[in-house]
Amino acid sequence: MRTSVFLCLGVGLGICNADIIPVTGSKTGLGQHSLPARHNIRQLEKSGPQWDLFIQGLLSFQKVTEEDQLSYFQISGIHGRPYIAWNGVEQVEGAPLDGYCTHNEVLFAIWHRPLVALFEQVLAQHVQTVALQYTGSMADTYRRAADLWRMPYWDWADGQNLPSIFSDPNVTVNGPVGRVTLENPLLTYRFQQFPLNATQFPSDCDTDYSLYSYPETLRCPDPTTNQSTEWMVDGDVEAIQLSQQIYTIYTRLTSFESMSTTACSGSSIENIHNEIHVAVGGLHPMGHFANLGYSGFDPIFMLHHAAIDRHVALWQAIYYNDSMFNSTYVSPVGQFATAPGTKITADSPLKPFYADVNRTFHTSNSVRDISVLGYTYPELTGNWTSREALSRHVRTVVNGLYGNTTDRGTRRRGVELKTQLEYHVEFKVDKASIKLPATLRLWVRGRLAGRVVLLGAPARGDIYGEIILWDDLLHGESPATVGSTIPNSLKDNLFWDVASVSGETLDSPQTAKVVLVVRKVSQPQGVSEFPRYEAPQVLWDIPPR
Numbered sequence: 001m002r003t004s005v006f007l008c009l010g011v012g013l014g015i016c017n018a019d020i021i022p023v024t025g026s027k028t029g030l031g032q033h034s035l036p037a038r039h040n041i042r043q044l045e046k047s048g049p050q051w052d053l054f055i056q057g058l059l060s061f062q063k064v065t066e067e068d069q070l071s072y073f074q075i076s077g078i079h080g081r082p083y084i085a086w087n088g089v090e091q092v093e094g095a096p097l098d099g100y101c102t103h104n105e106v107l108f109a110i111w112h113r114p115l116v117a118l119f120e121q122v123l124a125q126h127v128q129t130v131a132l133q134y135t136g137s138m139a140d141t142y143r144r145a146a147d148l149w150r151m152p153y154w155d156w157a158d159g160q161n162l163p164s165i166f167s168d169p170n171v172t173v174n175g176p177v178g179r180v181t182l183e184n185p186l187l188t189y190r191f192q193q194f195p196l197n198a199t200q201f202p203s204d205c206d207t208d209y210s211l212y213s214y215p216e217t218l219r220c221p222d223p224t225t226n227q228s229t230e231w232m233v234d235g236d237v238e239a240i241q242l243s244q245q246i247y248t249i250y251t252r253l254t255s256f257e258s259m260s261t262t263a264c265s266g267s268s269i270e271n272i273h274n275e276i277h278v279a280v281g282g283l284h285p286m287g288h289f290a291n292l293g294y295s296g297f298d299p300i301f302m303l304h305h306a307a308i309d310r311h312v313a314l315w316q317a318i319y320y321n322d323s324m325f326n327s328t329y330v331s332p333v334g335q336f337a338t339a340p341g342t343k344i345t346a347d348s349p350l351k352p353f354y355a356d357v358n359r360t361f362h363t364s365n366s367v368r369d370i371s372v373l374g375y376t377y378p379e380l381t382g383n384w385t386s387r388e389a390l391s392r393h394v395r396t397v398v399n400g401l402y403g404n405t406t407d408r409g410t411r412r413r414g415v416e417l418k419t420q421l422e423y424h425v426e427f428k429v430d431k432a433s434i435k436l437p438a439t440l441r442l443w444v445r446g447r448l449a450g451r452v453v454l455l456g457a458p459a460r461g462d463i464y465g466e467i468i469l470w471d472d473l474l475h476g477e478s479p480a481t482v483g484s485t486i487p488n489s490l491k492d493n494l495f496w497d498v499a500s501v502s503g504e505t506l507d508s509p510q511t512a513k514v515v516l517v518v519r520k521v522s523q524p525q526g527v528s529e530f531p532r533y534e535a536p537q538v539l540w541d542i543p544p545r
C-alpha cells in the first residue's frame with residue numbers, strides 16, 4: 001500500500017513532488033465574490049443535478065481500489081484504522097500506534113476541517129467525471145452543477161431523526177441515460193479486501209467488539225444476522241435532542257478552546273459529536289461509527305464532520321474577534337505523527353495534511369478561514385458591510401434554528417421571564433481510571449436524568465463534560481425565577497455513577513469530580529441577541545451513587 005510514496009521518499013525530495021497531495025479543497029465554481037456552499041443533505045436531496053452527481057460520484061469513489069491513496073478506503077482510513085502512513089507522513093518516534101485524528105484535545109474542532117476538505121476535493125473529481133457523461137440538453141446543466149457541488153452536511157440538531165437516505169438500501173437518480181436505481185452509497189461501505197488485513201485490523205474483541213469481522217460498516221449491528229438495526233439508530237438519534245445543547249455552545253462558550261473540545265471544562269462541540277457517534281453506531285452492540293478506529297469508513301462520517309465544521313464556522317463568524325487559541329497546550333496522548341508531550345499552538349501542523357507540494361503542513365491558522373478551502377455555508381453567504389453585520393445575521397439564524405427548542409424541558413422563549421436560572425452538572429474524570437468505553441450517568445430521585453459517553457479513544461487524559469438538568473427533572477420544584485434556591489430535597493437525591501456499554505455499573509473512579517452548577521441567564525431582547533450568562537456558581541459536589 002502507498003508504495004509509490006515510500007519509493008519516492010527514498011529517491012529524495014523534489015523529484016516526486018507530484019506524489020504529494022496538497023489539501024486545497026475543491027476549487028471549481030468560484031465566482032469573483034462568491035464561493036459554492038455546502039448544503040444540508042435534506043436540501044441537497046431535492047436539488048436534482050447536484051444530488052444525482054453526489055450519489056453517482058460517491059459510488060464511483062467507493063469503487064477506487066483500496067491500494068490507491070486517493071481511494072475512499074485510504075482517505076477514510078486517515079482518521080483511525082489502519083494505523084499506517086498516509087501521503088508519506090510517517091509515525092514519529094514515541095507516538096502511539098493510533099490514527100491521526102485528534103480527540104479530547106484542543107485541535108479537535110479544527111483538525112477535521114482539512115480532513116473533510118480532502119474528502120470533498122477527491123469526491124469532487126468523481127462528481128466532475130460523472131457530469132461529463134451527460135449529453136445533449138443536460139450537458140451544461142450537469143457541468144455547472146458539478147462545478148458548484150460541495151460536500152453536504154447532516155444537521156443532527158434539527159430535531160428530526162436520521163434522514164431516511166442514510167438507511168435506504170437503494171436510491172433512484174437521474175443518470176446520464178435516464179432514471180436509474182443504484183445501491184445506496186450512504187448506507188454502508190463494503191470493504192474490498194475482506195477478511196481485513198489482520199495486521200492493520202487486529203482482532204481485539206475486548207476493545208472493538210469484533211468490528212474487524214464484518215465485511216461492511218454496520219450501525220447497531222444485530223449479532224444474530226450481522227445486519228444494521230436502523231430503527232434503533234432512529235430511536236437513538238431522536239432521543240438525544242441536541243438543539244438545546246448546540247444552542248448552549250453558540251451562546252455560552254465564547255472562546256475557541258472551550259467551544260472545541262472535551263479537554264476544556266464544560267460542554268463542547270466534541271462532547272455533542274461523541275454522542276452522535278454512539279447514537280448512530282450503537283454502543284451495545286457496538287457499530288463501526290461508535291469506535292473511532294473504524295468510524296471513518298461509515299459514509300455518514302464526513303457528513304457528520306461537515307456538520308461539526310459548519311457549527312465551528314458559524315461560531316467563528318459570530319465571535320469574529322476570537323483569536324482562536326494562542327495559549328500553548330500539550331498533547332497528552334499524541335497521535336500517529338505527534339508524540340505525547342508535544343506543544344500545540346495554532347501554528348502546529350495538522351498532520352497528515354499538506355498545504356502545498358513542498359510539504360508545508362496546514363495549521364489551525366492556515367484553515368481558520370474556510371474560503372481558503374474553496375467553500376462556504378449558506379448562512380455565511382451574502383454581502384455584509386462589516387463582520388459585526390455578518391455576526392448579527394448568523395446570531396439571528398442560530399436563534400431561529402436552535403433557539404426556541406422543542407426539546408423536553410426548558411422552553412425559554414415560552415417563559416415570560418427576563419432572567420432565569422439554569423442548572424448544569426459538570427464533570428471531570430481521568431479516562432485512564434475507567435474501563436472504556438463507558439457512560440457517566442446522572443440519577444435524580446432514582447431516575448436516569450442524563451448520560452454522557454466516554455469513548456474508548458484516547459484511552460487516557462482528563463475529559464470534561466456537562467449534563468443539562470432539565471426542568472422536568474426538577475419537577476414542581478424548579479426555581480424558574482431569580483431568588484429561588486434549588487430545593488434541598490434534591491441534595492439527597494442527586495447521584496452519578498459510571499456504567500459499561502451494556503449498562504452494568506462499574507466502580508466509581510476516584511478521579512471523578514462531579515458538581516452541580518447554577519448560572520443566572522438573561523433572556524435576549526431581540527432576534528439577533530443571545531441569552532447572557534453570568535459566571536457560574538458551584539453549588540455542591542455530587543456524590544457517587
Ligand SMILES: *[C@@H]1O[C@H](CO)[C@@H](O)[C@H](O)[C@H]1NC(C)=O
Pocket residue numbers: 169170181182183184
Ligand atoms: C437494491 O439494492 C440491493 C442491495 O444493495 C441490490 O441487491 C438490488 O439489486 C437493488 N435493487 C435494484 C432495483 O437495483
Ligand SMILES: *[C@@H]1O[C@H](CO)[C@@H](O)[C@H](O)[C@H]1NC(C)=O
Pocket residue numbers: 084197198199200
Ligand atoms: C497487511 O498489512 C501489513 C502492515 O501494513 C502489510 O505489511 C502487509 O503487506 C499487508 N498484507 C496484505 C496481504 O496486504
Ligand SMILES: *[C@@H]1O[C@H](CO)[C@@H](O)[C@H](O)[C@H]1NC(C)=O
Pocket residue numbers: 210213214223224225226
Ligand atoms: C456474524 O459474524 C460472526 C463473526 O464474523 C460470525 O461468527 C457469524 O457466523 C455471523 N453470523 C451470521 C448470521 O452471518
Ligand SMILES: *[C@@H]1O[C@H](CO)[C@@H](O)[C@H](O)[C@H]1NC(C)=O
Pocket residue numbers: 318319320321388391
Ligand atoms: C469585536 O471588536 C470590536 C472592536 O473592538 C467591537 O466593536 C465588537 O463589539 C466586538 N464584537 C464581538 C462580537 O465581540
Ligand SMILES: *[C@@H]1O[C@H](CO)[C@@H](O)[C@H](O)[C@H]1NC(C)=O
Pocket residue numbers: 323326327
Ligand atoms: C492572542 O494573540 C493576539 C494577537 O497576537 C492578541 O491580540 C491577543 O490578546 C492574544 N490573546 C490571548 C488570550 O493571549
Ligand SMILES: *[C@@H]1O[C@H](CO)[C@@H](O)[C@H](O)[C@H]1NC(C)=O
Pocket residue numbers: 356357358
Ligand atoms: C516549492 O518550492 C519550490 C523550490 O523551492 C519553489 O520554487 C515553489 O515556489 C514552492 N511552491 C510553493 C507552493 O511554495
Ligand SMILES: *[C@@H]1O[C@H](CO)[C@@H](O)[C@H](O)[C@H]1NC(C)=O
Pocket residue numbers: 033383
Ligand atoms: C457589496 O456591497 C457593496 C456596498 O454596498 C457594493 O459596492 C458591492 O458591489 C457589493 N458586492 C456584491 C458582490 O454584491
Ligand SMILES: *[C@@H]1O[C@H](CO)[C@@H](O)[C@H](O)[C@H]1NC(C)=O
Pocket residue numbers: 399400401404413
Ligand atoms: C422561534 O421563535 C420566534 C420568535 O418567538 C418565532 O418567530 C419562530 O417562528 C420560532 N421558530 C421556530 C422554529 O419555532
Ligand SMILES: [Cu+2]
Pocket residue numbers: 273277295305
Ligand atoms: Cu468524529
